[in-house]
Amino acid sequence: MSGVTQPAGHCVLAVDVGGTTIKAAVVGEDGRVLSALTAPSQADDNPVLAIRSLCRQLREHALSLGGEPAAIGVVTPGLVDERDGVVRYAANLRLRDVPLRDLISGDLGLPVAIGHDARAAGVAEATAGVAVGLDNFLLLPLGTGIAAAVVVDGVPLAGATRASGEVGHMPVYPGGEPCSCGQRGCLEVYASAGGMARRYARRVGTSGADSQAIADAVGTDPDARVVWDDATRALGIALATLTLALDPARVVLGGGLAEAGASFLDPVREAMRDALAWRTPPPVLRSAFGTQAAQVGAAILARREAGLPVPDGWGAPDPVPPADTLQRLAEPAKP
Numbered sequence: 001m002s003g004v005t006q007p008a009g010h011c012v013l014a015v016d017v018g019g020t021t022i023k024a025a026v027v028g029e030d031g032r033v034l035s036a037l038t039a040p041s042q043a044d045d046n047p048v049l050a051i052r053s054l055c056r057q058l059r060e061h062a063l064s065l066g067g068e069p070a071a072i073g074v075v076t077p078g079l080v081d082e083r084d085g086v087v088r089y090a091a092n093l094r095l096r097d098v099p100l101r102d103l104i105s106g107d108l109g110l111p112v113a114i115g116h117d118a119r120a121a122g123v124a125e126a127t128a129g130v131a132v133g134l135d136n137f138l139l140l141p142l143g144t145g146i147a148a149a150v151v152v153d154g155v156p157l158a159g160a161t162r163a164s165g166e167v168g169h170m171p172v173y174p175g176g177e178p179c180s181c182g183q184r185g186c187l188e189v190y191a192s193a194g195g196m197a198r199r200y201a202r203r204v205g206t207s208g209a210d211s212q213a214i215a216d217a218v219g220t221d222p223d224a225r226v227v228w229d230d231a232t233r234a235l236g237i238a239l240a241t242l243t244l245a246l247d248p249a250r251v252v253l254g255g256g257l258a259e260a261g262a263s264f265l266d267p268v269r270e271a272m273r274d275a276l277a278w279r280t281p282p283p284v285l286r287s288a289f290g291t292q293a294a295q296v297g298a299a300i301l302a303r304r305e306a307g308l309p310v311p312d313g314w315g316a317p318d319p320v321p322p323a324d325t326l327q328r329l330a331e332p333a334k335p
């Protein structure tokens, strides 16, 4: 646990439930993280208990900082019904029809907002990241899997069955390698951090190299090169398809892979240009929040739930934003 002692004021609680780790924070009135804690999401093989336990700890921590939190926002991957506060299905967490809002509200007696992690990350980018002022953009956090926030006319789309944005299962290489979903050639087989690690392990015969290690080895290791090139090409193809359907003003890539910067973004941009012969592709930028985007989004959902204002710039990352991002923002779209 880390933190500074400050009066919490109108603080909110923000919880980002991932496939392996739950990241949680007490977030102050000004958007600064006052205290953060994490826990494994598979503790005791019971993610629901792990989430509820961490939420209780987080609230106690907020109280120790000097104030009752105004609300809590909890975001998860999968099919999330934000309106009813129910996680319909999250494969990695093995959650099915969990009434998370009622459970946490019963535990804490606070207003609770339940959200989808990628859509919440999109809300963060639109509030204080690289999508401020944009009504139409895409955000793809590239993590264990790949989901997208599809923001159209200012609204993060949920879809008819709350399953919008599952772009990780778009077929990019028809008849390609099998995906855990039962299809073949899905985007996330090639371009998610998890998929890249699995493909690299199969090529070299040993596991353990993560996407960061693969990124570091691209210049010297031919197997890393192949996995890297397949990933950036797959993503470029997928983004071209999404661009043709949605005409976003900007594409934002998040998660650890995007942190590789130009060595990842440039080949993605190139593949996208190649697949969009007749129109200008939208600029592709790195997320301003990196791996914190969903948690900042959860804090924003909590503030909205409590009726607190969320001005533009609220929750901006510190330091803001990376120089590379500012540089890219200043560049016009490449022809």
Ligand SMILES: [Zn+2]
Binding pocket: 168, 169, 179, 180, 181, 182, 183, 186
């Ligand atoms: Zn799939």
